[in-house]
Amino acid sequence: MSLTKDFPRVELSHKPTPLELLKNVSAEFATNVWIKRDDCTGLAFGGNKSRQLEFYLGQALKEGADTLLTTGAVQSNHVRMTVAAARKMGLEVEVQLEHRVAREQPEYHNSGNPYLVKLMGAKISYYPEGEDEDGADKALEVRAAEIAARGGKAYVIPLSNAHTPYGALGYVDGAEELMAQLDALQIEPVRFVVPTGSASTHTGFLLGVRACGCVAPVHGVCVRRDGVSQMQRVKAKLNSVIEVIGTHIRIPDDDIICDDSMLAPGYGLPSEATVDAIRYLARREGVLLDPTYSGKTFALLIDMLKRGDFGHDDHVVFLHTGGTASLFGYPELVDDE
Numbered sequence: 001m002s003l004t005k006d007f008p009r010v011e012l013s014h015k016p017t018p019l020e021l022l023k024n025v026s027a028e029f030a031t032n033v034w035i036k037r038d039d040c041t042g043l044a045f046g047g048n049k050s051r052q053l054e055f056y057l058g059q060a061l062k063e064g065a066d067t068l069l070t071t072g073a074v075q076s077n078h079v080r081m082t083v084a085a086a087r088k089m090g091l092e093v094e095v096q097l098e099h100r101v102a103r104e105q106p107e108y109h110n111s112g113n114p115y116l117v118k119l120m121g122a123k124i125s126y127y128p129e130g131e132d133e134d135g136a137d138k139a140l141e142v143r144a145a146e147i148a149a150r151g152g153k154a155y156v157i158p159l160s161n162a163h164t165p166y167g168a169l170g171y172v173d174g175a176e177e178l179m180a181q182l183d184a185l186q187i188e189p190v191r192f193v194v195p196t197g198s199a200s201t202h203t204g205f206l207l208g209v210r211a212c213g214c215v216a217p218v219h220g221v222c223v224r225r226d227g228v229s230q231m232q233r234v235k236a237k238l239n240s241v242i243e244v245i246g247t248h249i250r251i252p253d254d255d256i257i258c259d260d261s262m263l264a265p266g267y268g269l270p271s272e273a274t275v276d277a278i279r280y281l282a283r284r285e286g287v288l289l290d291p292t293y294s295g296k297t298f299a300l301l302i303d304m305l306k307r308g309d310f311g312h313d314d315h316v317v318f319l320h321t322g323g324t325a326s327l328f329g330y331p332e333l334v335d336d337e
């Protein structure tokens, strides 16, 4: 029985998302490389955030909210999907876009996610800092108070780690869904490779996999901060998810992998390896990645494959969390060839 069954939620995603073998990649590296297609969750271009939003929206509706507020980078997929979720549920929505990534290209500011946010008619404000999670969250609370003063009720989906981690519940479910698919195929994976940013995906996924009795390492690929800081973040989030669910499962520190070898040159800035990974998967399999999250994560998996980390009979699973809308904010992926 699912660990999340008692929490309020709404349906926002196409589930189960497909689990596919990347046949050409598997043949090239003589191992079995699987992809869990959470880029196909279906909500306004899809991605991991719809699983998380199912629980935030469940909570928002339970509390009688009429407006959603959230914050994120200019090319935030979370912001785009929050707007879509609000629209699907008939709610008003206001978003705060942070200047987090030093990119001047007009496409970064107008194409991809910000374009879709405008298309869906969200009210947009801007926040000058990109590394001030507490300040960004506080600005949302100020706006929520203004909405309350005129008789409305806003629900804030915050950025920082200091809140009840409803989003992570979505990936407890996501892991349970994936484990059922692997079980049906009688596959025992040797490793999962997942991005780790706000850490909701990584944390929920790790807990969900362990709750299903699978001991394969969950390799978190840092996309936002260095491995030591990310480890602290995942640990704190794990504690709060465990507490809110009320489970007896415990995850020891040495079971938390936060690998920051693909982080440089920084959040939202793809390295050459990331650009190569995006082009490689697009051209080898017709599967689209993104420059901030899934591209970096797959780039790390390519490193492992090239090193020969997996045997012929091994199965490794890459969690594709989406982000593809942001490709349109990075025209240099094809322009600079």
Ligand SMILES: Cc1ncc(COP(=O)(O)O)c(C=O)c1O
Binding pocket: 047, 048, 049, 076, 077, 078, 195, 196, 197, 198, 199, 200, 201, 202, 290, 293, 294, 321, 322, 323, 324
């Ligand atoms: C496409 C994509 N993948 C991965 C992540 C990271 O997920 P999390 O924030 O749950 O760590 C994000 C976060 O915004 C995302 O948009």
